Amino acid sequence: MKKTDPLGQLEQVVLTAVLVLRDHxxxxxxxxxxxxxxxxxxxxxxxxxxxxxxEEKGYLSSRLSDPTPERGGRAKRIYRLTPAGDRVxxxxxxxxxxxxxxxKGFGKWxxxxx
Amino acid sequence: METQPRLVDGPPRSIEAVIEFLTPPACRVELLGDLCxxxxxxxxxxxLACIHLPLKIFKHIRRSFNRMLFAAEVSxxxxxFGSASxxxxxxxxxxxxxxxxxxxxxxxxxSEGTPKEAAVDAIAAAVVVVLSQAVLRIAAPQLALPAAVLxxxxxxxxxxxxAFRLLFRRTPDGLRLPPLHEAGTIQRANFMxxxxxxxxxxxxxxxxxxxxxxxxxxxxxxxxxxxxLAFRLQKNDVFGLPGLKIPxxxxxDEDHERRELVRTKDGLWSGIEFVAVxxxxxxxxxxxxxxxxxxxxxxxxxxxxxxxxFLGLVALWIYIRMANYAAACALQKQIDALDAKRKK
Numbered sequence: 001m002k003k004t005d006p007l008g009q010l011e012q013v014v015l016t017a018v019l020v021l022r023d024h025x026x027x028x029x030x031x032x033x034x035x036x037x038x039x040x041x042x043x044x045x046x047x048x049x050x051x052x053x054x055e056e057k058g059y060l061s062s063r064l065s066d067p068t069p070e071r072g073g074r075a076k077r078i079y080r081l082t083p084a085g086d087r088v089x090x091x092x093x094x095x096x097x098x099x100x101x102x103x104k105g106f107g108k109w110x111x112x113x114x
Numbered sequence: 115m116e117t118q119p120r121l122v123d124g125p126p127r128s129i130e131a132v133i134e135f136l137t138p139p140a141c142r143v144e145l146l147g148d149l150c151x152x153x154x155x156x157x158x159x160x161x162l163a164c165i166h167l168p169l170k171i172f173k174h175i176r177r178s179f180n181r182m183l184f185a186a187e188v189s190x191x192x193x194x195f196g197s198a199s200x201x202x203x204x205x206x207x208x209x210x211x212x213x214x215x216x217x218x219x220x221x222x223x224x225s226e227g228t229p230k231e232a233a234v235d236a237i238a239a240a241v242v243v244v245l246s247q248a249v250l251r252i253a254a255p256q257l258a259l260p261a262a263v264l265x266x267x268x269x270x271x272x273x274x275x276x277a278f279r280l281l282f283r284r285t286p287d288g289l290r291l292p293p294l295h296e297a298g299t300i301q302r303a304n305f306m307x308x309x310x311x312x313x314x315x316x317x318x319x320x321x322x323x324x325x326x327x328x329x330x331x332x333x334x335x336x337x338x339x340x341x342x343l344a345f346r347l348q349k350n351d352v353f354g355l356p357g358l359k360i361p362x363x364x365x366x367d368e369d370h371e372r373r374e375l376v377r378t379k380d381g382l383w384s385g386i387e388f389v390a391v392x393x394x395x396x397x398x399x400x401x402x403x404x405x406x407x408x409x410x411x412x413x414x415x416x417x418x419x420x421x422x423x424f425l426g427l428v429a430l431w432i433y434i435r436m437a438n439y440a441a442a443c444a445l446q447k448q449i450d451a452l453d454a455k456r457k458k
Contacts, residue, residue, distance in 0.1 A: 027148055045169055052173050064143065072124055074147030 007092045011059075013037050014050045015089045018060060018079050026065070026076040027051065051079060059085030125150060125159045133163050138174045138221045145170055171220055178223035179216070182433060186278040187215055189426025193314055194271035195263060196423065203250075203257045210246045214239045215275070232279040236272050243268065277306045300437045304383055307427070307434050311399055314423055375449050383435065384442035392431075399424060 007015065017033035018025040031047040054060045061082050064075040081089065124130075130146065137145050145166060153159050191208045218235040243264075250258040259267070403420045 027144075028151060045165055048166070048169060049173075056177075068147075070151055071147035072130075072150040074143045074150065076147060077144045 007088060010046065010050050011054060012092050014047060014054060015059060015081065015085055019081055019089065023078065025079045030079065054085065058082060059088055125153050126156060129156065129159065133167065136167060138171060138223065140174060140223055141170045174220035174223045175216055178219040182429060183278060185426045185429050187212060187275055189423050190271050190274040190278060192423045193310060194274065195259065195267035203259050206257050207243060207259065211239045211243060214242045232276045235279055236276040239275065240268055240272055274310060300441050301381060303434050303437060307430055311395060311427055314399060314427060315402065372449060372452050375445050379442050379445040382438040382442045384438045399427060
């Protein structure tokens, strides 16, 4: 039974990056972590659009941090998971886990990266 | 993980000032901060700004877009310019005005919109219309509106668009009904709707079917009577008219506060007695549309425009009815609370 809207692949990765980065989850850092997690180049605007979309869906909330000198004295927008975002990421990860197990159990298939 | 800053030197102040000016205020700090942090060279800074600025503007357009307000603005423009314009020039003008107003919304978002902002937006749209018409007169004169139509339509649309933007601008919590203390706002909304409906009728009286002899003469008076009745109802000055149910205060010596609440509630369009007026108004408003559709030489574009304007008026009316009803309920609660307090 479907409990929430399913996440797209990039949405999954972005939510994971925000979860991992905790208090440092702002645009640029999220992008760097997304590239690391996806293991492929991801364009910066795509990450920003996804962050906006996830915020609109209610899976992320954001606040402005204190100003920093490297940003010309301007604040960063820090993202964090909402309870709904936490739930949907868990569901998504559980689905991915089940898919992985099913595929792994299929004899001929060998994962390239475990 | 804290990303190491790549800053070698800050971006040039002048370029940064231009980007700052072009960025919607709600995301100015965030975008300028990000651009500053990504800065490596001026061309790269400009390239990033060109990628990210439209994204930010589009984000705010999407978030600030209000279907109700958009429909109201389209209706206002059709009402103001529709009857006397060639269709192509009307489409050009409507597109220009809506583009300007949509951008204004994006740059104001998430502000609720003050009366000053509403007026400034409408004036900005008017200035752009005048400029675009000046360009059209040189580049494509067949698409330019006649000066008389432009002046008359400009005056009507300026007032109507200002009022609609004040009433229906989106708030951070979405479209909301005016709060109780803004009962005056609801009454102004009623008033504006009546003006819009009358304008709709007046702009197309020629298209009405000839149902009775000297119909034009009589129809010219009907809107005035409806307008006068609506105005009198708003002023709560119809106690003497037979057949109208006006709540009478239950206690003759009730205090001033209760009397004021009852008076304000009676001034709203929320009672069953308004259904007849409502039905009559919509029949009357449907006549130009019917006339346009049944005329021997049907101009379907004109019929469609009348239909859009009619739909806009209906949508606005639904909102206004809801606002009146919500305010009346809230006032009734206050009256009940006062009564309960007095009983204790």
